[in-house]
Amino acid sequence: MASRNEMELLAHLMRRAGFGANRDQLETYLAQGYASTVEELLHPEQQPPFDDDLIYRYIPYFRTGTGVQGYQCYWIYRMISTKRPLEEKMALFWHSVFATGFSKVDNAPQMNRQIQMLRKYGMGSFRTLLVELARDPAMIFWLDNNTNHKDAPNENWGRELLELFTMGVGMDGQPNYSEEDVKVAARAFTGWTMITGLPRYPYGEHFNTFEYQPDDHDDSEKTFLGETGRWNGEDVVDIICKQPATARFISRHLYNFFVADEPQVPAWQNTPPRDPAAIAALEQAYFESNYDIRAMLRALLNSDFFKAESVRYAKVKSPAELVAGVMRLSGDFTSPKPYIHPIAAACNYMGQEILNPPTVEGWHTGKEWIDSGALVERVNFASDQVGDPSKPGVQRIAERLAAWGPTLTPTALVDRCLDLAGPVRIPESRRAELIEHVAHGGPIRCGTAEDRKLFDQRVARLLQLIVAVPEFQLT
Secondary structure (H helix, E strand, C coil): CHHHHHHHHHHHHHHHHCCCCCHHHHHHHHHHCHHHHHHHHHCHHHCCCCCHHHHHHHCCHHHHCCCHHHHHHHHHHHHHHCCCHHHHHHHHHHHHHCCCCHHHHCCHHHHHHHHHHHHHHCCCEHHHHHHHHHHCHHHHHHCCHHHCECCECCCHHHHHHHHHHHCCCEECCEECCCHHHHHHHHHHCCCEEEECCCCCCCCCCCCCEEEECHHHCCCCCEEECCEEECCCHHHHHHHHHCCHHHHHHHHHHHHHHHCCCCCCHHHCCCCCCCCHHHHHHHHHHHHHCCCEHHHHHHHHHCCHHHHCHHHCCCCECCHHHHHHHHHHHHCCCCCCCCCCHHHHHHHHHHCCCCCCCCCCCCCCCHHHHCCHHHHHHHHHHHHHHHCCCCCHHHHHHHHHHHCCCCEECHHHHHHHHHHHCCCCCCCHHHHHHHHHHHHCCCCEECCCHHHHHHHHHHHHHHHHHHHHCHHHHEC
16 A cells, blocks of 8 residues: 555654654654655754753753763663654764764763764754864864964874765775875864863863964965865865765765665775765755755655665664664653663663764774674663563554454464564564464453453563564664
């Protein structure tokens, strides 16, 4: 049926452009239609903002803690409960591209401020985003631009700006920039530094702040990517943004994150895109919109290549996507409550310590998320969360299944549970195994209060099996 096809498409959209959605939410989106839902996602400002005052009142260490763990918990809680899923997903996207780590910054509130900046600018002008990134104190310290002086340039920021943040080493087998361009970029950003904040005690948190020091800026004439002038940092950003290599680089990142897994970034110089036509369409949107990320996302989410059956379940969920998606399925932590630490820590155990990527290159994605240890953590976490019949999301699934009662066949229970849990698409052989397992439990009844208690437990056990299938690791 057309409605079922669109329901599956909307579920695909919400997994990729958010962290999943329950059936009630999907039915709301179905009523308003796919195109309207995309526009809603693209305009998060139309949805209620996240209530920081409320969450800080319930859990003060989300704001007052000094360790990174409290801020990891805060961000995971936002992913689970936000009404602006694409805004949060884009913050995670840019955090993966502009990877900045607590391991060196050693200032969790400052790291949180960087994520706030990514939320604010992550769906707007790429040029503006880059300038804000260059002014961000966590990034300045992470890549040593506070030690980049006109008489002693430090090339760390200039190098990573070109190599990992905007252009990549090369494309189509050719280099995108030279070693001299790296040196010039570093010189252009001399004087872009920060004022160190006051000690935390006795008056509370004082953040590092950006400062431009003109006396420490190299104002000499420079040639960068073939253009000559007395370039400053913003001039370098302007030149970078108009490069075809930049359009290709950002397009491939968006495709890798939202559509299908690509090879890792270092391979891009000599490895063509998986779907060249898709990348070309995103490059066109980049230039036609004057580097607007929202326009690129609109083109991507409405495209045939995003909607195609072939790319559904073609990506491995990142740990953050898996954790937030499972919590949304279980309906837990959608409002403030204690003990979110184990939820956030689960991401770390699966290999993604948010706010603390392993290197400036970020995390390797795709199949590299999965090894034997990580897979056990992923399956155990998901199974634990959906195996409790008292969880609101599990209760709601059981209620909807019971509405088909007072009795159900094993086939009906498995098929409808797969549908309500995703929909989750699995091979016929695995579906047959689930049906056989359910059948061994005897008749399925949900008409009386006693029947319903046992029925809810059976639904929870079936959900545990569903989230343990390999296909559940895919999005």
